[in-house]
């Protein structure tokens with residue numbers, strides 16, 4: 001589904017991603033961990049096309065298409081969803097209005113009729129229940145005055161409404177209490193399917209207790225320095241990131257070889 | 268001093284017309300009119316040196332020889348104007364209630380219609396509200412009505428500038444709404460002023476001028492809502508020079524709105540003057556969408572203890588539009604409160620000017636005044652000028668003010684696009700959301716919704732897409 005090859009990216013002229021290669025297949029869940037500032041959110045921003053993130057090298061293929069050539073809204077309509085680390089507040093726009101515009105833009109892209117207000121509300125209420133979100137949120141301005149946890153819940157609610165193919169969850173667990181963590185995880189797990197993939201960015205094993213990842217990657221200074229199975233996350237939780245550093249040289253050259261092999265004319 | 272020719276031109280027009288103006292035989296009115304034309308002779312049109320008009324150049328108005336509106340045009344355009352009246356958010360409400368004919372008469376909201384400044388009885392929507400008089404000024408002047416004699420000119424500061432003076436000289440028609448003591452009017456009173464482009468078959472299509480005067484008297488303890496709508500033929504280029512006087516007695520509550528969707532080539536000068544007695548409350552709303560050149564003034568005198576006002580405004584401008592909003596809140600009595608929020612959305616090469624003057628008199632203690640002006644610029648050529656003017660001569664005053672000029676939030680744009688909403692649409696929705704705060708304050712969801720759509724259309728570069736959405 002997603003093929004990232006030797007991805008380099010800059011922000012404000014500063015190199016942040018320094019050669020990321022990653023394959024995510026349909027049905028898989030990949031956990032991405034790594035110290036603060038290692039580039040996890042930057043990767044999410046590059047994949048979703050945020051302005052100001054400049055790809056200097058490498059390629060990203062999504063469902064056989066050149067993802068980097070697409071506008072942010074096209075990527076979203078094709079099924080790329082980002083649960084924001086810091087969801088944005090939009091005073092004056094109700095959550096329902098916002099989400100109806102989003103759902104209908106995606107439906108239109110797939111040749112489906114727009115949902116009318118009634119059908120939309122019915123669907124929204126159904127999905128809100130799934131993540132234990134109070135219906136009254138629909139009438140409130142998008143994220144305005146929401147608590148940190150409520151904002152994250154709203155992100156997952158939006159994901160269940162939009163049913164993306166690839167969901168990138170950027171620290172969706174931060175700010176959640178134990179109960180909220182469980183309901184949000186349930187919402188995420190309910191979305192798991194053989195056609196859908198997820199990239200779960202987190203610092204904590206506690207989320208991965210609920211959402212079982214197939215693979216774990218550790219990002220450091222803009223590179224994936226270690227990849228492994230679910231046990232890698234447990235190791236990180238127990239030992240921190242320090243122990244990987246010694247290993248990173250090996251990790252690097254391994255990846256460098258892969259990167260060289262796939263670089264091709266794009267770079 | 269007006270240039271000889273301008274002053275003489277208007278003086279000659281006044282002498283020629285005065286015999287035909289409604290209420291011509293009333294001595295009190297004749298002296299007011301004489302005073303008006305004399306003041307105009309002194310003042311002329313406001314020029315560059317007038318600090319209050321610093322950002323607004325009215326030389327195009329001063330230089331135009333306006334024709335008098337031809338009454339025959341109103342009749343010729345009847346179908347078009349009737350359609351415009353039917354398209355007001357009020358008319359929809361009435362249609363919906365036609366399913367229950369017994370309730371229709373009780374629930375319908377009256378619409379008083381004026382074409383080129385003249386009352387058009389056959390275009391009005393009649394709906395009586397108990398305790399509320401809704402009539403044309405010309406008719407009441409003709410009858411020598413005592414209530415009008417008492418109210419007319421009570422608020423207007425004739426000497427403030429040439430436009431006010433001209434209105435004093437020429438005003439002969441407009442809406443009069445009198446809410447009797449203790450009455451709570453459950454339905455809104457609507458006033459529609461429609462300006463035509465003339466009709467080639469009838470007379471040459473010259474720009475015309477009208478000087479309407481609207482008067483609202485809210486007697487003691489009454490409650491009411493009055494909405495003035497301004498619109499017209501797309502091709503109209505004339506000048507509408509309106510004065511609205513709001514006389515608000517003890518403990519009365521009045522909600523007043525001016526919704527200005529004048530034609531793109533027209534000029535609109537509007538002065539709203541309000542005087543508030545003890546314990547009364549005014550909620551003033553101004554929504555400016557139309558006209559090439561507009562100036563809307565709201566001047567409120569909080570004249571009795573405990574009087575309160577809120578002034579909300581929204582201007583959405585595009586192309587070469589120039590809109591000047593000038594507000595004055597005069598805290599002339601102690602224990603008076605005011606709150607003011609004007610928001611501007613400015614696109615293309617348009618220019619929005621806001622001046623907010625707050626005066627607190629030396630003997631006016633225990634005052635709270637809160638003012639904000641927020642502007643959203645959508646294009647590099649768009650300009651916002653904001654001028655708070657605080658004249659505070661008392662000490663026990665809580666006063667805050669703030670002006671901002673900014674762009675659409677980049678994070679919000681990305682958030683919406685990441686959810687699949689296209690760039691143009693996201694821009695439009697975020698802009699409407701920015702404006703939404705002011706529209707919600709209208710307290711009339713149907714009107715707010717109609718204005719949101721109108722604003723959306725204005726911001727839409729592809730009108731066909733918007734129409735499809737309106738329909739859905």
Ligand SMILES: Nc1ncnc2c1ncn2[C@@H]1O[C@H](COP(=O)(O)OP(=O)(O)OP(=O)(O)O)[C@@H](O)[C@H]1O
Nearest residue numbers: 011012014016034035036037038039040041042043
């Ligand atoms: N606009 C910017 N200009 C310069 N540097 C930036 C900019 N935005 C981000 N960075 C830097 O890019 C690096 C990666 O940031 P990123 O947000 O991707 O980290 P992260 O792995 O998500 O961290 P965290 O765990 O704290 O969320 C950081 O060093 C950050 O300071």
Ligand SMILES: [Mg+2]
Nearest residue numbers: 040041042085
């Ligand atoms: Mg981050």
